Amino acid sequence: MSYDDVEIEDMEWNDEIQAFTYPCPCGDLFQITKAELKIGEDIARCPSCSLYITVVYNPEDFQEDQPPQTQNLGLAKGASAVKVA
Amino acid sequence: MDIGKCRVREVWSWGAGTHGQLACGTLIDALTPQRVEALSDAALIVDIACGGAHGIAVFECGDVATWGRGQAGALGHGDETTITVPRFISSLQGIRISHAAAGWNHSAFVTDNGALYTCGDGTFGQLGHGHTESRLVPGRVEHLSSERINMVACGMRHTLALAVTQGSVCTSIVYAFGFNKRGQLGIQMKTNGSESKNKWCFSCPQRVDSLDMHGVVSVSANGDHSAALTRMGDLFLWGRGYNDGPDSQQPHLSHSGLKLIQVSLGWRHGLALAENKVVFAWGNNVCGQLGISRVSNNSERRAQEVNVAHKSIEQYTREREGKDGAAEKSQRQISGVDFQKVETQGMRVSWISAGSEHSAAVLEDGRIMMWGWAEHGQLGLGSLEDQEVPHMVTLASTRLSSGFFSATHDQHASANYVKTKVYCGSGYTFVVS
Numbered sequence: 001m002s003y004d005d006v007e008i009e010d011m012e013w014n015d016e017i018q019a020f021t022y023p024c025p026c027g028d029l030f031q032i033t034k035a036e037l038k039i040g041e042d043i044a045r046c047p048s049c050s051l052y053i054t055v056v057y058n059p060e061d062f063q064e065d066q067p068p069q070t071q072n073l074g075l076a077k078g079a080s081a082v083k084v085a
Numbered sequence: 086m087d088i089g090k091c092r093v094r095e096v097w098s099w100g101a102g103t104h105g106q107l108a109c110g111t112l113i114d115a116l117t118p119q120r121v122e123a124l125s126d127a128a129l130i131v132d133i134a135c136g137g138a139h140g141i142a143v144f145e146c147g148d149v150a151t152w153g154r155g156q157a158g159a160l161g162h163g164d165e166t167t168i169t170v171p172r173f174i175s176s177l178q179g180i181r182i183s184h185a186a187a188g189w190n191h192s193a194f195v196t197d198n199g200a201l202y203t204c205g206d207g208t209f210g211q212l213g214h215g216h217t218e219s220r221l222v223p224g225r226v227e228h229l230s231s232e233r234i235n236m237v238a239c240g241m242r243h244t245l246a247l248a249v250t251q252g253s254v255c256t257s258i259v260y261a262f263g264f265n266k267r268g269q270l271g272i273q274m275k276t277n278g279s280e281s282k283n284k285w286c287f288s289c290p291q292r293v294d295s296l297d298m299h300g301v302v303s304v305s306a307n308g309d310h311s312a313a314l315t316r317m318g319d320l321f322l323w324g325r326g327y328n329d330g331p332d333s334q335q336p337h338l339s340h341s342g343l344k345l346i347q348v349s350l351g352w353r354h355g356l357a358l359a360e361n362k363v364v365f366a367w368g369n370n371v372c373g374q375l376g377i378s379r380v381s382n383n384s385e386r387r388a389q390e391v392n393v394a395h396k397s398i399e400q401y402t403r404e405r406e407g408k409d410g411a412a413e414k415s416q417r418q419i420s421g422v423d424f425q426k427v428e429t430q431g432m433r434v435s436w437i438s439a440g441s442e443h444s445a446a447v448l449e450d451g452r453i454m455m456w457g458w459a460e461h462g463q464l465g466l467g468s469l470e471d472q473e474v475p476h477m478v479t480l481a482s483t484r485l486s487s488g489f490f491s492a493t494h495d496q497h498a499s500a501n502y503v504k505t506k507v508y509c510g511s512g513y514t515f516v517v518s
Binding site for chain 2: 001009010012023024025026027028048049050
């Protein structure tokens with residue numbers, strides 16, 4: 001059974017693993033790639049446990065003729081850490 | 086510290102460990118309790134906080150150590166490195182910390198004079214610094230510098246801070262900041278007014294003013310849920326709905342019928358400890374995290390259930406003021422949260438903690454019971470099987486066998502003595518005894 005339904009806008013883009021992610025209750029991350037979204041996959045799995053979530057999104061947003069939107073759907077992540085001494 | 090006279094603590098951890106969150110120098114899960122050597126027999130620990138995959142220990146001297154996943158600066162050491170053994174936060178040296186909280190990837194620290202510091206992931210405004218950048222070292226939340234903060238709680242993407250004013254009348258104010266899409270901040274506005282993807286994010290602390298007059302004494306947060314406990318022992322819940330119920334943008338009274346003294350939230354369930362030492366649970370029970378037997382006789386269970394009145398604060402206040410008729414009262418009871426009595430085999434409980442999908446209770450005699458999700462061994466029972474009723478966890482204490490503990494315990498059986506406590510993170514568990 002799907003752990004949760006999560007809108008793509010609530011997932012975060014992770015540059016390191018090149019996937020949209022969302023926190024998993026085990027401490028790891030549910031993950032789904034743009035390639036998976038493009039073929040209509042809506043299950044994001046956690047690599048560390050048996051849980052998965054259902055990703056709510058519009059498949060049209062991930063077709064190749066509309067690439068600009070995809071970058072903005074998830075909250076950008078990673079580059080924002082600022083060192084404050 | 087003179088070990089001959091002062092208490093020595095033992096710290097134990099188990100469950101998910103692939104990010105170093107068990108503080109034992111490893112990157113693997115542990116299915117049974119393992120002694121955390123780096124934190125045992127050291128200076129006295131007064132508080133522990135367990136987040137998504139990192140932990141915080143607060144020592145009696147005011148120092149703070151962190152360990153686990155360092156993503157976005159959650160550990161406060163100036164980088165994003167993951168570490169498997171606790172390390173003191175050097176930038177907080179000289180600042181006496183008395184309490185801490187850990188969210189998914191952020192951390193919050195309260196000083197003994199009421200200042201609030203935060204670090205880690207700030208993407209959703211959950212650090213309270215007025216922007217959505219992350220911080221690699223703790224920074225003071227300047228927006229609350231005129232307040233005396235005495236408690237903080239971190240959810241997945243939000244933070245609650247409790248300010249207390251001690252004047253002729255002791256009052257309290259709850260502040261909330263971070264992500265508000267599920268109503269977890271408990272404020273009037275749902276969005277910050279912008280049309281951007283950040284519209285759900287409040288990066289400056291917002292006053293949860295509907296709680297102002299209720300004498301809140303503690304706050305709790307986890308996942309997209311929030312809770313506050315009042316001096317009267319009443320529980321207010323807000324944020325994401327339980328069991329697919331509607332979200333509550335405003336705090337709602339969730340009445341157990343008993344005076345409650347502690348509350349702890351998971352990602353889909355909650356636990357509350359009543360003054361009579363009985364534990365109540367509500368929410369999702371897919372993993373057995375409510376601690377009630379699903380095969381037990383339904384009518385018997387119903388007899389144990391306490392129906393919960395779920396009302397808005399205005400309704401509650403009107404009732405308290407005595408302007409409400411009985412018929413009207415019953416109409417105003419909104420279903421959603423049903424408290425169920427956790428089956429602790431009749432034993433009295435002194436402390437509770439909810440992980441993301443598992444639960445723990447410390448009995449009055451110091452023994453620990455656990456139930457719920459076990460896929461990473463977070464119940465400490467040596468098994469990966471979920472448990473729907475509480476099970477006793479065995480700690481192989483070296484101290485108990487040496488006889489040292491009983492001697493010092495008798496000498497210090499006073500307010501000075503801190504009882505065994507359990508702290509649940511997302512998929513792991515810590516015990517200080």
